[in-house]
Amino acid sequence: MRLADWIIRAIDLFYLRPVAAFVPRQVFRYAVCGGANVVFGWGCYFLIYNFLIDKQLVDLGFVAVSAHVAAMLVTFPFTFFAGFWLNRYVAFRRSPIPSGTQLFRYLLSVAGSVVVNYVCLKFFVEYCAIWATPSQMLATCVTTVYSFFAAKYFTFRHAEAE
Known part of the structure; x- marks a missing residue:
């Protein structure tokens, strides 16, 4: 059995009432996958910000980049x-669009997510004076709404529900 099948089986164990009565299975799987990826991203961000970059300005020679960005x-x-x-x-998984096209479309939708995330991160850190990691978490919440609609109606358009 493939890893994706194991993940689907694990996710579907939690697709119960009352959630199943209101949320389509595809949306539930997307939410769980997105949530897992978000938590993974938060962990990576925390480790990179605090230990790799060490909360320091990153000077690339031609531009200086703030630690949170x-x-x-x-x-x-x-x-x-x-x-x-x-x-x-x-x-x-049942989208008829070829994987190469999906990857390109995903890149475009993620580019939009990066812009939304960047604007939110700059706003929360520099204007609201919120610490970087919680700011990234807030920015992720805003970005998630955009991301779902981009995936559903652009990247994996016409995907049949399972």
């Missing part, structure tokens, strides 16, 4: 590929 950028590849895999093989 640098941590977001370093975390990105990990959450990008984990998120694509979970969406493709767990949440929207």
Whole structure:
């Protein structure tokens, strides 16, 4: 049995009433996959911000990047590929769109998510004076709404519910 099948079976164990009466199975799987990827991203962000970057300004020679933004950028590849895999093989597995097209569309939708996340992170950290990790968590909540609609109606459009 493939890893995706194991994950689906584990997720579906929790697809019970009253949730099952109101939330379609595909949306539930997306929410669980997205939630797992978010928690994974938060953990990566915390470790990278606090230990790799050590809360210091990152000077690239041609531009200086604040620690909270640098941590977001370093975390990105990990959450990008984990998120694509979970969406493709767990949440929207019956999409008729070829995987290469899905990956490109996912890249475009994630680029939009990065912009939304960046704007929110800058706002929460620099204008609201909230610590970087909680700011990233708040930014993620805003970004999640955008991300779901992009996945459902653009990246994995026409995916049949299982």
